[in-house]
Amino acid sequence: xxxxxxxxxxFPENNRGxxxxxxxxxxxxxxxxxRGVRLTHIRQQVLALLWENKHPSGAYELIEALELQGARxxxxxxxxxxxxxxxxxxxxxxxxxxxxFVPCASxxxxxEHIFLIxxxxxxxxxxxxxQLEQQLADEATHAGFxxxxxxxxxxxxxxxxxxxxxx
Amino acid sequence: xxxxxxxxxxFPENNRGxxxxxxxxxxxxxxxxxRGVRLTHIRQQVLALLWENKHPSGAYELIEALELQGARxxxxxxxxxxxxxxxxxxxxxxxxxxxxFVPCASxxxxxEHIFLIxxxxxxxxxxxxxQLEQQLADEATHAGFxxxxxxxxxxxxxxxxxxxxxx
DNA sequence: AAGATTACGTTATAACATAACGTTAAAACG
DNA sequence: CGTTTTAACGTTATGTTATAACGTAATCTT
Ligand SMILES: [Zn+2]
Ligand SMILES: [Zn+2]
Ligand SMILES: [Zn+2]
Ligand SMILES: [Zn+2]
Numbered sequence: 001x002x003x004x005x006x007x008x009x010x011f012p013e014n015n016r017g018x019x020x021x022x023x024x025x026x027x028x029x030x031x032x033x034x035r036g037v038r039l040t041h042i043r044q045q046v047l048a049l050l051w052e053n054k055h056p057s058g059a060y061e062l063i064e065a066l067e068l069q070g071a072r073x074x075x076x077x078x079x080x081x082x083x084x085x086x087x088x089x090x091x092x093x094x095x096x097x098x099x100x101f102v103p104c105a106s107x108x109x110x111x112e113h114i115f116l117i118x119x120x121x122x123x124x125x126x127x128x129x130x131q132l133e134q135q136l137a138d139e140a141t142h143a144g145f146x147x148x149x150x151x152x153x154x155x156x157x158x159x160x161x162x163x164x165x166x167x
Numbered sequence: 168x169x170x171x172x173x174x175x176x177x178f179p180e181n182n183r184g185x186x187x188x189x190x191x192x193x194x195x196x197x198x199x200x201x202r203g204v205r206l207t208h209i210r211q212q213v214l215a216l217l218w219e220n221k222h223p224s225g226a227y228e229l230i231e232a233l234e235l236q237g238a239r240x241x242x243x244x245x246x247x248x249x250x251x252x253x254x255x256x257x258x259x260x261x262x263x264x265x266x267x268f269v270p271c272a273s274x275x276x277x278x279e280h281i282f283l284i285x286x287x288x289x290x291x292x293x294x295x296x297x298q299l300e301q302q303l304a305d306e307a308t309h310a311g312f313x314x315x316x317x318x319x320x321x322x323x324x325x326x327x328x329x330x331x332x333x334x
Numbered sequence: 335a336a337g338a339t340t341a342c343g344t345t346a347t348a349a350c351a352t353a354a355c356g357t358t359a360a361a362a363c364g
Numbered sequence: 365c366g367t368t369t370t371a372a373c374g375t376t377a378t379g380t381t382a383t384a385a386c387g388t389a390a391t392c393t394t
Contacts, residue, residue, distance in 0.1 A: 038360085040372070059350065075375060080351065085372095096263040097318050099350060099381090114303075116312045125310055132302045136281075136321060139299070143292055144326030145283045151264050153318040154303060159311030205391085207341070226381070242344060247382065252341095266350095266381060 021051035024103065028091050031107060037089060045069065046082040047091055047103060055122030056100030059083065095124070097153050102126070111149055118158035120165075125158070188218035191270065195258050198274060204256060212236065213249040214258055214270065222289035223267030226250065262291070264320050269293070278316055285325035287332075292325070 019027070025039075025048050032039040039047075049065050050057055059079050066074045083101055086092035090107030094100070095115060104113065105126050112133050116125040132152075140147045157165070186194070192206075192215050199206040206214075216232050217224055226246050233241045250268055253259035257274030261267070262282060271280065272293050279300050283292040299319075307314045324332070 038372080042373080072374090076351065077353090077375085078373070081373075096320070114306060116307060116310055116314075118312075119315065125312070127306055127310070129302065129306055132299065132306070135296065135299045135302065136319075139281060139294055139296055140283060140321055140323065143283055143294070144329070145285075145292070145321065145323055146329055147283075147321045147323035148286065149322045151318060151320040151322070152303075153263070154307055154312070154314045155316045155318070156307065156312055156314035162311070162313055205341080209342080239343090243382065244344085244384090245342070248342075 021048045024048075024051045028089075028107070031091075032089065035089070037085075042066075042078060043082045043085055046079060047086055050086075050092055050101060050103035056095045056098050056102045056117070056124060058100050062101075093126075095153060096151050097155060114152045114154065116154045116156070116158070118161055119155055120157055120161040123158050123160070188215045191215075191218045195256075195274070198258075199256065202256070204252075209233075209245060210249045210252055213246060214253055217253075217259055217268060217270035223262045223265050223269045223284070223291060225267050229268075260293075262320060263318050264322060281319045281321065283321045283323070283325070285328055286322055287324055287328040290325050290327070 025044050028047055029039050029044070045066060046062055049062055053061075059076065062079050062083075063074045063076065066079065083092060083094075087094060087101075090110040091104055092101050093104050093113060093115075095102060095117060098117065102115070102124055106113075106128070109128060112128055112130075114127040114129055114132065116127065118124070136150060136152075137147065192211050195214055196206050196211070212233060213229055216229055220228075226243065229246050229250075230241045230243065233246065250259060250261075254261060254268075257277040258271055259268050260271050260280060260282075262269060262284060265284065269282070269291055273280075273295065276295060279295055279297075281294040281296055281299065283294065285291070303317060303319075304314065
């Protein structure tokens with residue numbers, strides 16, 4: 001983890017997912033500084049691991065990875081606390097259908113994410129769709145329901161795996 | 168559990184949720200007969216419990232209830248197998264954000280359900296929205312993704328609880 | 335009736351998550 | 365700067381959710 005800092009203006013939000021784990025952590029650090037919250041060492045480590053992994057990360061998988069990095073054993077509460085923080089701040093999301101966690105490409109738009117998750121290769125794609133968001137909100141309103149959070153996950157087969165299967 | 172059977176024609180699909188647990192089980196039995204699959208005793212018991220409970224049922228909660236009904240101890244695989252069957256046949260759905268299970272009001276339209284779940288009273292509402300379904304399908308298609316299952320859950324406060332809170 | 339299949343019982347264990355409490359590190363305040 | 369207050373973390377234990385594996389019983393097929 002370097003100490004480089006990234007100017008949000010040269011780090012456009014629309015394709016932030018393309019940047020490296022180190023850059024993502026730097027970006028998160030800037031946001032945390034602005035918000036007056038602390039992106040501590042362990043929180044940085046967990047966020048970096050989420051970006052490095054190409055699939056949703058289980059909490060115990062993160063624990064193993066952390067123990068490889070440092071020498072000391074890491075207990076579950078340590079990593080769950082870090083995940084709680086990252087989710088609160090919008091830097092990570094939980095994939096409920098997998099009991100696993102992914103980094104979030106747009107902390108600015110908290111809770112408006114759709115995930116496509118491949119059953120074959122575990123790759124995931126994070127999308128936003130304001131129209132779908134509106135539609136969900138309308139459904140809730142119509143039922144007199146006040147939403148606080150939503151989960152939208154589509155499971156199936158990704159484009160890459162579909163090609164492989166067609167042989 | 169009585170052995171009464173219900174004619175689907177007098178059991179309209181659009182508001183099936185209003186019927187009793189016994190009626191729901193009878194309806195499921197008819198469908199299973201038609202499909203040539205077996206709604207065994209334990210599967211019936213679990214389905215009835217799902218309808219009787221006014222909130223999503225945890226698997227271990229179902230185990231406790233089953234043990235109260237019969238004398239023998241019930242091991243987790245027993246109830247998970249029953250749940251797997253009910254979900255396969257469209258008689259139940261898993262609420263992923265709760266690790267809990269609800270009965271399904273429309274086995275005919277498998278995998279097109281939206282759930283509104285109240286954080287306060289645990290009540291849930293199952294909706295269908297073809298337009299939203301289409302939108303999700305479009306998102307997937309656009310990403311070259313072939314969906315097999317979707318999870319759409321909206322968490323928040325239900326109309327009833329909102330009234331109570333406004334005091 | 336024999337063989338194949340499906341469902342179930344049972345034991346053990348894996349996988350995921352949190353409660354509770356003491357310690358350390360950081361921030362706030364005078 | 366030193367004291368108070370708060371936030372973060374370490375640690376132990378335990379709670380909760382889910383499945384692997386294997387043998388037995390019930391049901392279906394021929
Ligand atoms: Zn996100
Ligand atoms: Zn894939
Ligand atoms: Zn349903
Ligand atoms: Zn409610």
